[in-house]
Amino acid sequence: MGFLNERLPLTEFSAHLRKPLPKHINLLFSLGSLAMFLLLLQAATGAFLALYYSPSPEHAHNAVTYISEEVPFGSFVRGLHHWGASAMVVIVFVHLLRVVIYSSYKAPRELTWIVGVLLLLVVLGFGFTGYLLPWDEKAYWATVVGVEIASTAPILGVFVAKVLRGGSEIGAVTLARFYAVHTIWLPWLAFGLVGVHLFFVRYYGSSGTPQNTPEEMKTGKPFYPDQVFEDVVGMLILFIVLAAVALFIPVPLEDVADPTNANYDPRPEWYFLFLFQLLKYFQGPLEIVGTFVIPTVGIVLLLFLPFLDKSERAVLWKRPVALTVTTVCVAGIVGLTLLGASSPKLETADATIVQEVPQPTEDIQKTATLDTETAEVEKEEEVFDFQLTEEEIEGTEEEEEVFDFQLTEEELQ
């Protein structure tokens, strides 16, 4: 330690960590630490999942199945990552609520709040880019809808959607860029923002509850070791809960993504269900209100909340306007989520018989080259993957017998 002490300002750092917190704080003030713990857990489990994952439509689903079913601890690691993502959304949301309840966003902590809201958006970005990666039905359709939502934005919407997809439809390029964003871009952004957020938290100090008098702001327990210990216990409890969930509730993995699946009812992850439900209420030309106006206005209002609410610092129930707005927003989000979750599935199964595209005969191909436009079609036909009808399959089986080079047991003898 002497060596390090001579070279680094460890004494000052230690004194900084031991600075007293406000007198009145409670367990809710550990939520930020829990969110950071979850971010680290997600980064760790994600880094290990990446050892086996392959971001291509041909391999992604198989890789996730392999992780879940064959790799030792694979199901557990994937479970931690999957349920950890849900826990992250819950913890970040409750953390935000705590800040609103105690009006901790007010001066001089406006910047801390703004960076916190950006972190909330990053968390949702992690969720959105993450659940395409298993390349199952849910992954595919949730991304189809999510990207279409982006395309409804005025002026740049269609362009943004194409950038997100890496083209005009979801495919290999989309999966590669979602993987890159999920595992490289967003983590860099998240850790950068967390660094800034933590700097502000330490620089301005904990806000404590509004009942702290100015004198009480620096008379509480020290951050280290008292608060750190409470945070660590919280992390332990959270990890135990997550580990239990990861052990006993298998992470769902639906069938591999099929862009023609007639009977799949797409539903997003639970934390996007409120938006899913909201979109149903804005019809025709009002579509954009649900897809763009409300989400954008919501985010902007949230970002600039400290500049909109300049009232004296007080607990939420002593601020009638803030209490009403918060209650309406939370009730709205929870209510829409519940409605979205109980949204009935479409009973109509696709009763019509699937007409499979038959393989064209040679004659047809020859005739089809008669005009230039059709000639182009024929060129493409060379690479068409035609599905065989049952009759044709039966016919093929006969031919297959001719090419069956496997020796029978008698022949082997």
Added chain:
Amino acid sequence: MEKGSRRSFLVFSINWATALIGGVLSLAAGIPLIGFAISPAFKKGESKWVDLGLADRLKNSRFKKVDYTFTAKDGWVKATKKRSVYVTDAGNGQWSVFSRTCSHLGCLVRWDDQKESFLCPCHGAVFDQNGIVVAGPPPRPLQKLQTKVEAGILYVKDF
């Protein structure tokens, strides 16, 4: 530092020169990087005629679901793409082929024989047999695809 002194002029110049170099470096690296990332958005998708099979086999169809596959370039991959449409034979060589993609947010609609409607499983959209929005959020009708029959094969213009 005295205002108007040689030193203050030097500091002023250094600040601007640093900012200028920073700006040039950002542009020199940023423009190709951003172009690299967003370039797929500038590629125009090509619509093409695809084969739905022998027209005779689809004769008298009424909202029959037809799945077809074709190979297309998807970035660096030659991928097999799957599509699905509803085909109706109106007689007299008139074909009506609807895309199954809901005009709201891209989910696949299903034809319901009893309700004589296309239903979307996502946000509750309902389209009538002409693809017109009857209920729900879609701002546009279902896309009706161009068709042609050549050499006995029904082709549809893939979107």
